[in-house]
Amino acid sequence: MRNTYVPYPVRIKDVIVETEDKQLRSFWFEFINPEDAEAFNYTPGQFAELSISGYGEIPIGIASSPTEGKDVLFTVNKVGVVSSQLHNMKPGDVMGIRGPLGNSYPLKQMEGKNVVIVAGGFAVTTLRSTMNWLLHPDNRDRYGKITFIYGARTPGMLLYENEWRNWMQRGDCDIHVTIDRDCEGWDCLVGFVPSVTEQVAPPAENSVALICGPPIMIKFTQPVFDKLGWQPDQIVLSLENRMKCGIGICGRCNVGPYYVCKDGPVFTKEQLDKLPSEY
Template sequence: MQNPYLPYPVRIEEIITETEDKNLKTFKLVFLNPDDEKKFSYKAGQFAELSVAGKGEVPIGIASSPTEKGYLMFTINKVGLVTTTLHCMKPGDIIGIRGPLGNSYPWDILKGKNVLIIGGGFAFTTLRSSIVYMLDPANRPNFKNIHVIYGARSPGMLLYKDELTAWESRDDINMHITVDGTDDPEWKYNIGFVPTVTEQKAPPGNADTYAIICGPPIMIKFTQPVLDKLGYCHDNIIMSLEMRMKCGIGICGRCNIGKEFVCKDGPVFTLAQLNMMPKEY
């Protein structure tokens, strides 16, 4: 019997400090046993339980793309016991990983469609995975127009800055980077909150256009009416939720919304699905 609680051992290959407040770090992980990497076959939008012996586990969205081979990437906010321990670790240290867990963004439905990605703050990790996945030369023909609206408090709080710059210069993706405010005279992108930029820059909704939203509750709350106004139907608005989790496989009982477990039946739900569920998240 396969034990779903037993993590695969991985080595921390590299740690990158992402933001000016130093509270977000990206960890590149490499499997100790190459066979485990084959078993860990994932899709953009899934997450994993990172496991620190002696401290515990923490559910984190996978920031690398399935098209990037040889390593996994996670961007981690320093919040509690396990994430603080991770922030104090160094390359070469051994941790564990369980997964991939949860559903993913609905890639079979998104095929052949326009995709609008809306992200805020540090909830850009599985969105990065999705963008890298869609921009892969083998996959790009499978999608029509790709728009990305990504906002952070300030330029220094944006994740993956080098990649954002590289995507800006491409003509097969429409980037709309924004910050809440900045006194940087060199800042050449948008200034304003994500809902406002969405209203100005997002393509209109139709049957062939899907929006994927990840961000803090306040951003989602004010972006949703904008998408309604733009004509997005609730089946075409896709969201990824967060919950306190332990097992990650729908057994330990804490992350439910109604009868759905965010860890196993989610974390990705359409707004149409969420409308049928209790408002308890």
């Protein structure tokens, strides 16, 4: 049995500067050992610990989808020691990935249902993974209408633009991308995510919503679904906050009866409504 504390060795394959402030970069990793790539069996919604020798490790949501092959994608915000060191690394550099960790979005239970995905800022990462899973030819027919709502402050802070613009051309999903305030050259929606959601979300019947974003966005988006008649067990959120060890040992992410890293990071609103307000 593999030691869960030992990371898989990986090599940086590509680095992409994602945002205008250059604080967010996407890293494609390839596993050095082919057997490790086979063992890293993940599902959209899970996360992993990115490990750099001498600096530590950080929990980051997996942005790639298993449908994209054996390489894995993570988009990392430069906010601390480990992420800053990672931003200094280049293709060819070697580091580690420990995981996959946590639970995932309930893709099996979602089959046959309409799916609404609501994302804000750089929290779109695991929802990018989910969209690629849902839209893959092997999976698309198993789901109903797919609505993708994504917002950020400015066009330059939106991630994965080439991908969501390609999704707009598909014809089998509804893509709504918005920014807070209009600016020259912008050709999509203008407005905050909650107001856009209220305008375009489908009826609650036979539907499920996946929501991931900054706390302020989630705070004002949840009531929109309540207003539209959605039930708490139809709304799925990803917390991905305050995690450290990733396996429920350190206790840093404990909220009520749950460890976010082990029992989550994906929870239904029904589960969260029973937790202390601190989450």
